[in-house]
Amino acid sequence: MSATVTFLLDGKAIPFQDGDTVMDAALRAGEYIPHLCHNPEFTPHGSCRVCIVEVNGRHYSACTLPAAENMNVDNSSEAIMAKRRSLLQMLFVEGNHICPACEKSGACQLQAVAYYTRMLSPHFPHFFPRRSIDATHPDIIFYHNRCILCGLCERASRDVDGKNVFTISGRGMNSRVIFNSDSGKLGDSELSISDRAASICPVGAILPKSKGYQVPIGQRLYDTRPISLVGDSNIRRNDKT
Amino acid sequence: MKPPVLTIESGKKPRLATAALCGCFGCHMSLLDIDERILKLVDMVEFDRTPLTDIKTVGECEIGLIEGGVANTENVEVLRDFRRHCKILVAVGACAVNGGVPAMRNQFDVQDCLEEVYLNGIGVVDPQIPDDPEIPLLLDKVHPIHEVVHIDYFLPGCPPSADTLWTFLNELIEGKEISFPYSLIHYD
Numbered sequence: 001m002s003a004t005v006t007f008l009l010d011g012k013a014i015p016f017q018d019g020d021t022v023m024d025a026a027l028r029a030g031e032y033i034p035h036l037c038h039n040p041e042f043t044p045h046g047s048c049r050v051c052i053v054e055v056n057g058r059h060y061s062a063c064t065l066p067a068a069e070n071m072n073v074d075n076s077s078e079a080i081m082a083k084r085r086s087l088l089q090m091l092f093v094e095g096n097h098i099c100p101a102c103e104k105s106g107a108c109q110l111q112a113v114a115y116y117t118r119m120l121s122p123h124f125p126h127f128f129p130r131r132s133i134d135a136t137h138p139d140i141i142f143y144h145n146r147c148i149l150c151g152l153c154e155r156a157s158r159d160v161d162g163k164n165v166f167t168i169s170g171r172g173m174n175s176r177v178i179f180n181s182d183s184g185k186l187g188d189s190e191l192s193i194s195d196r197a198a199s200i201c202p203v204g205a206i207l208p209k210s211k212g213y214q215v216p217i218g219q220r221l222y223d224t225r226p227i228s229l230v231g232d233s234n235i236r237r238n239d240k241t
Numbered sequence: 242m243k244p245p246v247l248t249i250e251s252g253k254k255p256r257l258a259t260a261a262l263c264g265c266f267g268c269h270m271s272l273l274d275i276d277e278r279i280l281k282l283v284d285m286v287e288f289d290r291t292p293l294t295d296i297k298t299v300g301e302c303e304i305g306l307i308e309g310g311v312a313n314t315e316n317v318e319v320l321r322d323f324r325r326h327c328k329i330l331v332a333v334g335a336c337a338v339n340g341g342v343p344a345m346r347n348q349f350d351v352q353d354c355l356e357e358v359y360l361n362g363i364g365v366v367d368p369q370i371p372d373d374p375e376i377p378l379l380l381d382k383v384h385p386i387h388e389v390v391h392i393d394y395f396l397p398g399c400p401p402s403a404d405t406l407w408t409f410l411n412e413l414i415e416g417k418e419i420s421f422p423y424s425l426i427h428y429d
Contacts, residue, residue, distance in 0.1 A: 092339070096344075096345075096347075096348070097339075098335075098339075098340075098341065098342060098344065098345055099335065099399070099428035099429040100335055100341060100342055100399035100428075100429045101342050101345065102429075105428070105429040106429065111428055114428075115423065115426050115427070118421075118426065120338075120394075120395040120396070120397055120426070121332065121338055121387065121392070121395035121397070122338065122339050122385065122387075123387075125388050126339065126340065126344075126384075126385060126388070128340075128344065128347040128348075128382055130347075130348050131348075217429075223424075223427075224423075224424060225423070226423050
């Protein structure tokens with residue numbers, strides 16, 4: 001048996017295997033690196049940048065950075081947290097995230113990661129983009145206002161459901177998720193409520209209909225304990241309410 | 242940049258002003274939710290312009306609390322007046338912090354909003370869009386207050402809980418760095 005190889009995450013030795021990213025090894029060791037577009041079920045996307053870490057004076061996304069022996073990773077200095085806050089603030093002002101009017105509030109990863117980094121204000125001017133809602137599906141509603149373009153629905157639909165219902169189209173501010181159907185409407189696509197893609201959204205963009213506000217305030221996933229302890233809202237768990 | 246620390250002359254109580262712009266008054270209600278601690282607050286601060294005193298003009302104050310976003314020309318005037326008179330200006334609640342629920346009208350043209358409410362809405366009698374010169378003009382969008390004036394502190398929440406407001410005011414007045422436990426940071 002070969003000796004365990006490790007790297008340092010905030011000074012703590014984290015064992016890793018060949019092919020692991022920093023994120024893979026950290027999650028396996030029970031260490032939290034904030035993330036939104038990452039989910040261990042799927043190929044890393046590296047798009048939200050919230051898992052930013054510093055190694056040897058350079059910044060990387062932990063979900064795409066291959067782990068290497070004796071690497072010294074800064075995951076929680078105030079400088080890294082400030083960068084994460086700025087990234088989150090940009091995500092918030094780029095969309096229309098009205099938490100008091102969102103059914104996902106309290107169990108939303110964008111919100112939870114923002115709480116974790118102690119983000120108290122959006123800091124930047126808001127774009128207030130005009131985006132639509134697709135409510136044509138009988139069981140599922142899609143709010144473009146809340147989409148952070150993490151690509152998880154695209155990966156889940158393609159890799160688990162085998163349906164390719166979602167993809168991201170357009171460039172820059174005009175980037176948006178589009179649906180694979182002749183009409184372009186979600187209701188005419190093959191998406192089913194039991195699909196993995198229907199429950200993978202880390203924010204309130206893809207939601208089941210007729211289930212809003214079922215969990216009372218105070219009992220929601222992130223009401224009393226931070227995401228670093230509770231975990232992601234979109235991982236498969238048995239105790240999920 | 243670190244937010245400013247409150248400095249008060251010894252023996253003097255800091256003056257506190259509050260205003261509600263485009264909000265629902267829920268943040269002011271949350272301030273009242275500190276319950277009997279309001280008696281301590283009366284000992285800690287001198288109230289200036291606030292709906293609690295009904296004083297209509299703002300004087301020189303150490304602390305200004307602003308609820309609500311900026312939706313009309315009067316909101317702009319009140320907010321700028323507060324900025325001129327308050328050493329420390331605080332955005333209180335979701336609407337002040339990011340526009341909140343009123344900012345959902347930013348998805349529509351203001352003319353369409355007025356027509357829906359005053360001309361075409363269900364149950365409208367004598368349809369007409371109000372145009373009395375005393376009524377402040379609506380802005381084309383609802384804005385968070387930090388887009389109009391510099392803001393020193395932000396207290397998110399819809400509303401921020403009584404404990405959040407109480408913790409903030411105590412730490413600020415004692416000259417401490419503001420720090421909230423996890424349970425006091427929420428956006429809804």
